[in-house]
Amino acid sequence: MQILDRRLNPRGRSLPNRQRFLRRAKAQVQEAVRDASAKRDIRGADAGGEVTIPLHGIREPNFHLGSGGVRDHVLPGNKEYRAGDEIQRPPGGEGGGGGSEGSPDGGGEDTFRFVLSREEFLDLFLEDLELPDLAKRRLVDGENPQWQRAGYQVAGSPANLALSKTMRNSLSRRIALRRPKPAEVLALEEEIARLEAAGGQPETLAALRLKLEHALHRARRIPWIDPIDVRYRRFEPVPRPVAQAVMFCLMDVSGSMTEDMKDLAKRFYTLLYLFLQRRYKHVELVFIRHTHEASEVDEQTFFHSRETGGTLVSTALEEMQKVVAARFPPAEWNIYAAQASDGDNAAGDSQKTARLLTDIILPACQYYAYIEVGREGEHGMPGFPRGPTDLWRTYEQLVAAGAPMAMKKVRHRREIYPVFRELFAKRAPGETVAQA
Amino acid sequence: MNAVTHPPGRLLYEGADWNFETLRRIHDACEEVALGEMGLEIYPNRIEVISSEQMLDAYASTGLPLFYRHWSFGKHFAQHEALYRRGLRGLAYEIVINSDPCLSYVMEENTATMQALVIAHAAFGHNHFFRNNRQFKDWTDARGILDYLEFARNFVAKCEERHGEAAVERLLDSAHALMTHGVHRQQARRAPDLKREQERERERLQHAEQIYDVLWSTLPTKDVAPAELHADQAKRKALLQLPQENILYFLEKSAPRLEPWQREILRIVRQIAQYFHPQRQTKMMNEGCATYTHHRILNRLHEQGRISDGAMLEILHSHSSVILQPEFDDPRYGGLNPYALGFAMMEDIERICRTPTAEDRTWFPDWAGCGDQMAVLREAWAEYRDESFILQFLSPHLMRKLRLFHVSDDAEQPVLHVEAIHDEAGYRRLRSALARQYDPSWTDADIQVADVDLGGDRRLILEHRVNAGRLLEEGEARQVLRHLAALWSYDVLLQEVDPASGAVLKQHAVSPPRGA
Incomplete structure (x- = not known):
């Protein structure tokens, strides 16, 4: 008899099978993930969890008998029946015990439920989305190169001396030129000393002395380390991939922004954050709120404290410019900005906002998304049609002029996902963002 | 302490x-x-x-x-x-x-x-x-199974490497669909020696390498006169070992366009199916x-x-939940619990061996009261399967205890009929009805490869011998046939035949996917 402990065996033995299964059912799983995430609270958006997919496509068919014909059932627990009795057919299909030949997937159910891990969920959810301009900035950045070791060179600063390489060269040269080893010289000297002490054998002594002189001479002429042995470590500049991103959340917090609107904005920010996190090793968040003046705040304050005042969008952009200049040099950071507003802006500010955006903000950004949040049902208000807001008109002109930014209107939380998807959907190069 | x-x-x-x-x-x-x-x-x-x-x-x-x-x-x-x-x-x-x-x-x-x-x-x-x-002794090779599984795993992995995951997956899908009909049910064949299986595959490859001669591929292929292949039907069937109930076996041996590795994978799936077959019985x-x-x-x-x-209380608690048998009108009822029925029958055998009643003596004259229940049980465990075990050992006493009754459900009739209950008139009928429920050859569809004309259109004809008017579930049957057609590479026809009259009740015809 043997008892073995298998608990330490590598885990996840069934992972390849699982991957195969997910690949097989990809279309259905992806749809299910979208459905599930649309219903979910934003905080749980990335939690993974149970999804239900239709069995179609992952069914494993086999030959089995259908309904109809004559079936026999032997059942336990008879109470009142006698041979020859007639029983009303029980409603809802077959008599007890029958029809259990259905698929092993749970008695012929048409759906299949299972649990996805967080990674699988996000992968599927964000799969065909893409960050605009991600590749361009990410790989090459000549201004701030990284130095990388690249072989040896014969000249360089003493700090870069490659000691072991140098010593190896010196050793091989000493062997090749047959420089006498210190031990050999020592042995000769000892031998001479011994013979001198003993006396006699003058010829041998003379020969040894000559040999020693030769050896010493040779050792002097062949140096221990020659300049041709010396090697220095060589470095090469390599463009450093920029693997960090900063995400600016800009939001109007003046009185006209309701909690609902902020909630919509928050959902959008969260999605963007998740998305960035998947692409960059390191993602920083900066929250800038504004009324008629702007300030950088922490997340709590950003979403929950109320302010009063007018609305000057340009102040937020100025604040962002300041933060970028102080902490996030565009050469090192991928900068993403998402602005949420109800579209109000002071009348005279539009010009300034447009100028700031085109001249300073947009050139520094990878992507700039503007989300205009509105009240649910607002657009349907009878007799009070609302045209595009000031800010919307301003931005519309920018986009029309070819500025690399995207804008969308969102009125209900269920629209957040579609809008997000639209903003980041993979598109052919050259195609611009469609406007809502 | x-x-x-x-x-x-x-x-x-x-x-x-x-x-x-x-x-x-x-x-x-x-x-x-x-x-x-x-x-x-x-x-x-x-x-x-x-x-x-x-x-x-x-x-x-x-x-x-x-x-x-x-x-x-x-x-x-x-x-x-x-x-x-x-x-x-x-x-x-x-x-x-x-x-x-x-x-x-x-x-x-x-x-x-x-x-x-x-x-x-x-x-x-x-x-x-x-x-x-006996089922396990005759049909499975306990010594070789672990090595064989290892071989199968490596072989499939190698095929995936060589022929692509998609091709192997398609093949396995099809083979799995036919797995229920990939076993030999009749005891004509010997237990497979799974160790030999690996050797066999290796030898086959070696042989193919040894006799490979590039010269042969330069010979013009000979056009065989169709007349030669049109041998008479009986001879043709005999050559292909038809009718054949093991569809996977038939495909492995006779499917015209499968590659050797594909045949080997079919064989693997078939061997595994055969390995599990005794467990079903x-x-x-x-x-x-x-x-x-x-x-x-x-x-x-x-x-x-x-x-x-x-600890004994914990054991009894577990034990009694394992052998719980809800009655038919209980919402928990999900068929006869194999643990419950098996255990009850074996306890009943013990009772009959030790303290038989007169009834037991008439029903089981050979061993009632013999006193050595272990000998009887060991014999039963060795020589019977579910169906025959019930036929031989289910006692009237136990039928009464479980209050078994037999209901017949004819889809044509508006009501169900109680055919037999646990009384003198019903014991034997009840017992054989119950035994039949445990007989895979009764509960599974009896489908056989009936005929194929390899020299002609190569259409594969299968026959489902319909039992008690129970036809195949059509949707899934068609899906399986599509898999079958993909393996066979030509048209496939499944006829559902009434064995008594020979009348064809239903037909399913499927063509192979294009590009196959």
Whole structure:
């Protein structure tokens, strides 16, 4: 008899099978993930969890008998029946015990439920989305190169001396030129000393002395380390991939922004954050709120404290410019900005906002998304049609002029996902963002 | 340390905790009872402790410790996992594999008492059944199965490398669809020697390499006159071994356009199906045997004072939930519980051996009152399968106790008919009706490859001999036929035939996918 402990065996033995299964059912799983995430609270958006997919496509068919014909059932627990009795057919299909030949997937159910891990969920959810301009900035950045070791060179600063390489060269040269080893010289000297002490054998002594002189001479002429042995470590500049991103959340917090609107904005920010996190090793968040003046705040304050005042969008952009200049040099950071507003802006500010955006903000950004949040049902208000807001008109002109930014209107939380998807959907190069 | 009711040292364990030494002590104590008192004969045991995740793993690949890769196992894993996580289903406490040595997996979460139960149940009960039952002896090769699985896994992996995952997956999908009809049911063939299987494949490859001569490929292919191939039908059928119930076997041997590796994979799937076939035929007996064995062993250990009273209560609780048989009108009812029926029949045999009634003596004259129930049970465990076991050993006493009755459900009739109940007039009919429910050849569709004209249009004709008017479920049948057509590469026709009149009740014709 043997008892073995298998608990330490590598885990996840069934992972390849699982991957195969997910690949097989990809279309259905992806749809299910979208459905599930649309219903979910934003905080749980990335939690993974149970999804239900239709069995179609992952069914494993086999030959089995259908309904109809004559079936026999032997059942336990008879109470009142006698041979020859007639029983009303029980409603809802077959008599007890029958029809259990259905698929092993749970008695012929048409759906299949299972649990996805967080990674699988996000992968599927964000799969065909893409960050605009991600590749361009990410790989090459000549201004701030990284130095990388690249072989040896014969000249360089003493700090870069490659000691072991140098010593190896010196050793091989000493062997090749047959420089006498210190031990050999020592042995000769000892031998001479011994013979001198003993006396006699003058010829041998003379020969040894000559040999020693030769050896010493040779050792002097062949140096221990020659300049041709010396090697220095060589470095090469390599463009450093920029693997960090900063995400600016800009939001109007003046009185006209309701909690609902902020909630919509928050959902959008969260999605963007998740998305960035998947692409960059390191993602920083900066929250800038504004009324008629702007300030950088922490997340709590950003979403929950109320302010009063007018609305000057340009102040937020100025604040962002300041933060970028102080902490996030565009050469090192991928900068993403998402602005949420109800579209109000002071009348005279539009010009300034447009100028700031085109001249300073947009050139520094990878992507700039503007989300205009509105009240649910607002657009349907009878007799009070609302045209595009000031800010919307301003931005519309920018986009029309070819500025690399995207804008969308969102009125209900269920629209957040579609809008997000639209903003980041993979598109052919050259195609611009469609406007809502 | 503490002198309680039981003398210390007699108890195999105390409390719920266990270690490997405890397992060994439990195993040795069980072995003493099983081999000495019950006269069981087992393969050497190998007990492996696994975690719950590994148990889920094992579930997914039908309990086999190493299996080739396929998405369907991932699907089953996901399904079990979802049920398990939602708490809808617990995990089995053990999985046991018909191999030599006999492999039992026990879960690390089990209490010491559960481990005792599991070891007695699986490592002795199932083990004895695997080793002695004729179905397993004739049809499975316990010694070779683990190596064969390893070979199968490597072979499939190699095929994936060479021919692409998609091609292998398509092939396995098709083979799995036909797996239920990939077994030999008649006892005409010998148990496969799974070790030979690997050799065979290697030799075949070597032979192909040796005789390969590039010159041969330069010969013009000869156009065989069609007349030569149009031999008469009988001869043709005999050559192809038709009719053939093992569809996978037929495809492996005769499908015209399969590559050698594809035939080998079909063979692997077929061998695995055959390996599991005895388990389907003996599920009730096998579970009954294991339940009877653990019940007997653990009771004896308790009597000897080696299992504490508390532990015995835990065992009884588990035992009685395992053999719970809800009645037909109970919402929990889900068919006859194989554990319950098997255990009840074996206890009943014990009763008949020891204290038979007059009725028992008339029904079982050969062995009623013989006093040695183990001899009768061992004989039954060795020589019978579910169907024949019920036919031979189900007593009127037990039919009354379970209050069995037989209902016939004819879809043409508005009502169900009670055919027989547990009374003098009904015993025999009840018994044969129940036995039939356990006969795979009755419950499975009887589908055979009937004919094919290899020289002509090569249309493969299958015949489903319809039993009691029960036709195939059409939607899935068509899907399976599509798989079959993909393997066969030509048209496939399935006729559902009434065996009495020979009339064709229904036909399904499927063409192979284009580009195949």
